[in-house]
Amino acid sequence: MAIAPITGTIKRRVITDISVGIFVFLFDGSIQVLDVVSLLIKSKLLPYTKNHTISFILTNHLMKTNELIVENLGLKGDLELFEWNTSIPLIIEDDLISLNLKYGGLKELFLNDSIEPIQLLADSLLNLIIKSDYKIRITNTFLKGSFSIKFWKIFNNLYDRHLNSLDPIHKKLINDQDETLFLDQYSFFNRNIDFVCFDRGVDLISCLLTQLTYTGLTDDIIGTDMGIVNFPILNPETNELEEFKLSLGDSNDFIYPLIKNLNFSMVGSILNSKAKEIQKEFDKRNSLNDIDSMKKFVGELNLLKDNQRWVQKHTTLAEFILQSVKKGEDDDSSIMNEIDIPSYNYFNQFIELQQDILSDNLDNKKNCNLILEFMYKFEPKIQDIIKLLILTTIVKKGIREFEYDYMKSEILNLYGLKYLKLFIRLKELKLVYNKETTSFLSGPSIIEEQSFDSIQLINDFRSISNYLNLMPIVDQQDLNNPKDADFGLPGFVPIITRLIEAIYDRDFLSATTSLTTTTTTSSSSHTNHRPKTRLRKYGWDNLDLSNLNGEVKQDFLITENKKKLFDSIIPPKLSNLTNRKDVIIVSVIGGLTYSEISTIRFILQKNEVTKDKQLIILTTGVIKSDDVINCLI
Known part of the structure; x- marks a missing residue:
């Protein structure tokens, strides 16, 4: 058997040895590569023998297109095609699922005009629904951009085919879910699921800016792979480089959830505080004076050591980042000292x-x-x-x-x-x-x-920036308790974040000068009992999106026989909703940055209507600004 990888350059050695009986070609490339190799086989291999077994293993997930190419070349029946699924969705964090495509699939979308990332994302959404035992029943869709519209069409085709393949028992299960969902308004609002999908071109600005959150800056400076950080550090004892490895989002890591969404400048104080708390717990051993206290301390010792290890790991990572952004300066301050980064570097x-x-x-x-x-x-x-x-x-x-x-x-x-x-x-x-x-x-x-297409959809930046308040003026900025979602990027709120926020809240539209008053009200609502607010959803109605090009579509997905339930419905009070299982699924075709993800979490958490919603982010990849440029080089 001769096995050779095909990665864009066709090498003669792949087909020079025709004495073997089996040829297997592994393709990790574009359709053009398949086309070239198929022609070579037709002209160089098949004329000499009919006794060979020829197989193509393809990773581009476009089997119908692959089959059509082979058929058009007259090779149908002369070779076998197999699909190798290399893009299994990965749960990076509790609310983050990524296909982990290279550059978030931007190269395929920008340069190759390929629908592969869209197809894979549609497959992933279908699998998510199936694995939930069909409890994920999308009731509202908000789509912006031609890729997003195309994605929804592909998903619906996949879903319809899947439904037709089900046995009567599973079909009844789905029908029962619908009956429960639309039983009454309380059942609906407790279980409704919003699906929001954007083209990356809706906001190319945010993914080009320097990320300022802890995880975002980590990705910008060091890079992450499937949520894992890996870089060499110098061991001061041996004076040799050693590998440092940290899995962000590890379920045992107690410190990461506290700092992942913070502006990096706030991380040092949290690490310092937790280190002191742990040391204080260790110091208690010096004052133990009875057997029960000693047993209790011993029982907690392993957890204390684990927590100390996590704090030390994140301190090492934070100090590495700090030294990277201060490169070229004489100051060797520790992250624990909360030293501001000089403005001249x-x-x-x-x-x-x-x-x-x-x-x-x-x-x-x-x-x-x-x-x-x-x-x-x-x-x-x-x-x-x-x-x-x-x-x-x-x-x-x-x-x-x-x-x-x-x-x-x-x-x-x-x-x-x-x-x-x-x-x-x-x-x-x-x-x-x-x-x-x-x-x-x-x-x-x-x-x-100039005609704008799905690559860059911002038509008039100044107008959309003013209208959506993308660069809010905030009095007395407190990055530990931010007033708006501008903490993750240099004073900028991502357009995608604002469009998600607009579905549930429109306060930001009037906050053009200062957010002080709004924030005071919001803070009191968190510290006091929950106000009797009704669950209101604005959608994108009456939202001016004229300065963003690309298709826009929103739908309320209910069957005809259930529409009467919503003819004159008054949204229920939040206080009357119990056992909430409503979800918002956010997808971006082309990838999201960690800082954008942090701002999405922030705006949903600060809103009384959405703070109890479960967030699921399903994207083609977690990207950083370099990826946008590298996919073009």
Whole structure:
């Protein structure tokens, strides 16, 4: 048997030895690779013998397309096709399920025009429903973007086929679930399930910004793989490098849930406090004076040691991150000392530049000069410069032709002509492009004629930013108890987060100057008894999404014979709802960052209506800003 991997480059050695009886080809590539290999087999192998067994194992999850290619080449019956499922959904955290696709599937979506990530996500949602014994019964859908609409169509086809394949017993189980769900309004509101799905293009800005939460900054600086952090550290005793490994979200890790969603600057105080508490418990052994107390201490000793180990692990990780963002400075302070990061280093200047661009306070020339000055001063990786160019393009609806040509020339001079192809791709995808100045002698500017597709859907950033209050002005910022969801990114609330929030709450629309009053009211509602608030759901009705391109669809999924229940329904009071099992499922086609996930958790937790809802995030991958650029290189 001859087995050879096919990864985009076809090597002659794969089919030179025709003396063997069995050929197995493993494909980890695109449809184009399958097409090329099939032609080679047809021309180089099959003419010489009919006695070989030829098999293709494919990982692209597009079996119908694969079968069609083989059939069109006249090879049907001459070889066998097998599918290898390499994208099994992984539970990264209690509320986070990821397909763990490379770059979140962005390369397939952006460059290969492939529906593979969409198909896989639809399969995963169906499997989630099946494994819940059909208790997950989606009642409301909110879809934004063409990929999301396509996803829902694929999912419905899969679900219908699955229903038709069921035996009468399982069909009755599903019907019984529906009868229970729509028994009365209390049953419905206790068990309704909202499904919210976005194209990544709805908000390319958030996934390009520097993440500021503990987990997000960990992913940005070190990287995570399926929630696992792995990097070398120096052992001071042996003076040798050792592997440091930490599984984020480990069920035994008591400290991670306390810090994962926090702005990184707040993590040191929590670790310091917990370390002191544990040490205080250890010190109690010095004052034990009876057998019962000693037995109790011994019984708790293993748990204390485990908790101390988790605090030490997260302290090591936090200090590594702190030293990484302070690179090039003489200060060797510990995370435990809660030292602020100086404002003059690379990390802070990069964040400040992102904020300046988003604020749109810079004219075109100043914007260009600041990016180039930053590049000349630090010579950062090219990914960071491209992020700034994309942000500028989105905010200013393109870059003036002179500045575009000048920046492009300077960047290629510094980083090399090998990145010329990257600029071509950025322009083709309308992520970075030049705009012409409109004058009485010229026609409309390029940007006015620019057609936006599913890659980048923000049409007018300034308008959508003002309308959704994406850069809130907050009095007396307290990152330990944030007032709004701008703590995870540089003063910016993700568009996706705001659109989820808008389904259940519209207070942010009027909070254009200060959130002090709103927050005071919210805080009191948490400390006192639950107010008698009705469970109200706004949906996206009367929400102006005209500055976001792409299809939008929302539906209330009930059968005709149950619609009368909701003709004149008054939502029940939250206090009357007990044993709540309602769920919100959030999906993003193209991946989510950890910081975006933290902000979604935050806005749902602070709202009385949604704080008791179970959150499930189902996405094609957990991504970081470098992934958006790397998938194009």
